[in-house]
Amino acid sequence: MxxxxxxxxxxxxxxxxxxxxxxxxxxxxxxxxxxxxxxxxxxxxxxxxxxxxxxxxxxxxxxxxxxxxxxxxxxxxxxxxxxxxxxxxxxxxxxxxxxxxxxxxxVDLRPYAATHEDGEAQWWVASDQGEAVTGARLRDDHVLGIGGASLTLAGMTMRAPVGRVLDLGTGCGIQALHASLHSRAVVATDVSRRALAYTRFNQVLNGIADWDLREGSMLEPVAGEEFDLVVSNPPFVITPEGAPQFEYRASGVPGDGIVSTLISSVGAVLAPGGVAQMLGNWEVHGGSSWQEGLEAWLAASASAGRPLDAWVIERDELDAAEYAETWLRDAGVTPERGRAEFEAAYQAYLSDFDARGVSAVGFGMVLLRRPVSGEPTLRRLEQHEGALQEPFGGYLVAALAAHDRIAGMTDDALLATAWTAAADVTRESYGPVLQADPSYLLLRQGAGLGRSVSMDTALAGFVGACDGELTAGQIAHALAALLDVDSGRMVAGLVPAIRELVADGFLE
Ligand SMILES: C[S@@+](CC[C@H](N)C(=O)[O-])C[C@H]1O[C@@H](n2cnc3c(N)ncnc32)[C@H](O)[C@@H]1O
Structure with missing residues (x-):
């Protein structure tokens, strides 16, 4: 056929x-x-x-x-x-x-460029034509071109040189193209033969040396293998029966099952130190927090013998009705085009979510890492709806390096280090105009995730002296004398705060 x-x-x-x-x-x-x-x-x-x-x-x-x-x-x-x-x-x-x-x-064929360490790569990428061009409803096995989520994943992927990369659910091969710039070998998988044919076409068109393309679902085509980097923009859109089922965005698995399976099982194909980066949706049930569901999936990975470092950033959360409207609109199902079809599909969403007690659906970015040895040291599940530093992958590389550095440092080594406040960090103080001392002192980051940290007088004094000349220990002892506090207590109070400031990029 x-x-x-x-x-x-x-x-x-x-x-x-x-x-x-x-x-x-x-x-x-x-x-x-x-x-x-x-x-x-x-x-x-x-x-x-x-x-x-x-x-x-x-x-x-x-x-x-x-x-x-x-x-x-x-x-x-x-x-x-x-x-x-x-x-x-x-x-x-x-x-x-x-x-x-x-x-x-x-077909849709378009130029696409990416900057990398040695300059700029220029490619041409073929995929199926979108609805905007054809004016017709997409076929169920539509092969997606370069979309917003593709660019988000490409931008957040850490581009350090690696050995083997797995692009799971490759679509037209956009992530594989990026991976080919910084890896020795690319394996790309998809359940869709049409997607794999487009990927091969794009590989050959762009004169790229062979990619290993494999047909199959999820991790099945790579069972027993290990990768240094796994990237996936999986078909995460939660799609009940009665709502439009497009292969590129809906897996056929109920609820958020595709993302839970991926998070709890991808560790099996990570080499020591290997990283998985993916996008996903997760359901928030009843009175529980979004983090609880993710913690359970991470626990499942640990129970299966793969405890992982994890950093999840929830970018958005929609209630069940907003979620249904968003993805029906994306599928071209609107009241203007057909009220009966729209209302039936909308109702299918609400019934499905209500039956499972889903109050909201989160969307975000997931980074998992298999520790090189020993236990995981990173577990961060946070929300950040604002803009992200570009390229975000570069920020993640630096943030993980800072985390690893501080996680592997003894308190003595930390105190013997002369830290410097990062150039993008500013200090803010708040309080009544007529009050001599401010009520609140804040450190704010200009780059990264733009985090802010509130400080007491001791921490503010410490950070204000971090010019790379004095060690943390020297500053702590000087502050203890100045504020008339016991030196041991000052050091004990500052060490955990310094660890957090280094891990978050406030101190370098
Ligand atoms: C949202 S598209 C992502 C395409 C591309 N990687 C990107 O970043 O734009 C998801 C892809 O996953 C594929 N897919 C769907 N179900 C899958 C499954 N069970 N296992 C592997 N791939 C699947 C779809 O055919 C589609 O190509």
């Missing part, structure tokens, strides 16, 4: 296509359509880009109309824009269809 995906080019056809596309970069698209249309595209609105690109006759405008906007373009313009492959060649590859002197894109 035909998968209805592009035909895999041989190496020379891929090289010819790359040569034809070489000037069609992210910047070139922006130059064709302009800022306003770029912002509209990010909201999945194609009209401003269609209008702008029709006013230009450059090769880049033709490629943008053909592949990104699904516009009909004269075949002679396609021959000019793809001089090596030609319109006939592109049709043979299944990228376009020709009819009556006009060509129309059959």
């Amino acid at each position: 035909s998968l209805d995906v592009p035909v895999l080019p041989d190496a020379s056809a891929a090289e010819a296509l790359r040569a034809d596309l070489s000037t069609w970069t992210v910047d070139a698209v922006e130059a064709v359509v302009g800022d306003r249309a770029m912002r509209a595209l990010a909201r999945e609105q194609v009209l401003p880009a269609r209008v702008a690109s029709r006013a230009s006759s450059t090769v880049e405008a033709t490629l943008t109309r053909l592949f990104l906007l699904g516009d009909a373009v004269p075949v002679r313009d396609v021959d000019r824009a793809l001089p090596s492959v030609g319109a006939d060649g592109a049709a043979r590859l299944g990228l376009i269809e020709l009819s009556g002197g006009e060509a129309r894109g059959r």
Whole structure:
């Protein structure tokens, strides 16, 4: 049975296509359509880009109309824009269809760029066309292109050089492309044959050395293997029976089962020191907190012999009705398009959530790590709805390094270290105007997660002296004398606070 995906080019056809596309970069698209249309595209609105690109006759405008906007373009313009492959060649590859002197894109193909240590990588990524382009409901086995969640995961992934990477639920292969820049080997899996065909197409189109692509569910295709990095933007959308079931976003497993399974079992395929980074949804039940569910999944991993370091950042929490509305809208199910269908699906969501006592659903980022040896030292489940430092993966690398450093440091070593207050840290004081001493002293971070910490006089005095000259022990003893406090008590009070400030990046 035909998968209805592009035909895999041989190496020379891929090289010819790359040569034809070489000037069609992210910047070139922006130059064709302009800022306003770029912002509209990010909201999945194609009209401003269609209008702008029709006013230009450059090769880049033709490629943008053909592949990104699904516009009909004269075949002679396609021959000019793809001089090596030609319109006939592109049709043979299944990228376009020709009819009556006009060509129309059959797939979404777009340039995509990523910065990395040695510069910028430029790729082209094919996937199924979205609803904004076709105007039609997505097929159930739709292969997702580069979406907001794909970019969030790519941005939060730690890009240190690693050996083996697993991209679980690869879709069009976007995470695998990123991984290929900093790993020795990439294994990409998916339950969808169509997704794997697109991934292979994108690998070959971009002239990337072989990826190991495997069909299968969850960890089954890699059972018994170990990876240094696992990345996954799994099909986490909670989808009851009666609501739209798209393979790319719904796993078929009830509730948040796909995320719980992944969190409690991914440790089995992590090499010592290996990290798993993923996105997920989690249900919040009745009177319990969102952290309780995640703690239970982490406990299940530990019971299965894989205790893990864990850092979870909940980015958003929606009540059951808000969640249903969000994902129905995303599926194109709205009252304007069909009130009966919308209300039936909405009701299915509410009944499903009510039956399981779900009061809210959280969305967030998960980082798990198998300790190199010994017990986990990191367990942080926190909420952060604000903006994140970019690139967030770089922040996570530095934060984990700081955590490891301080976790492995004795109190004596900590006291013998001359710490420096990080450059982005500022001090704030609050209190009544006529009061000489402030009631509250706060340390605030400009970078990272923008954390703030309240301080007593001793801690404020300590941080204020952290200029990298004096050791923590010297400052603590001087403060004890100044504030007329016993030295031992001062040190005992400061050490845990210093540990937290180092782990959170306030002190370096
Ligand atoms: C949200 S898409 C993510 C695609 C891509 N990795 C990204 O970051 O944009 C989820 C992918 O998981 C795949 N998938 C669905 N169920 C799966 C399962 N049980 N095991 C593995 N992959 C699955 C879907 O086919 C889809 O390609």
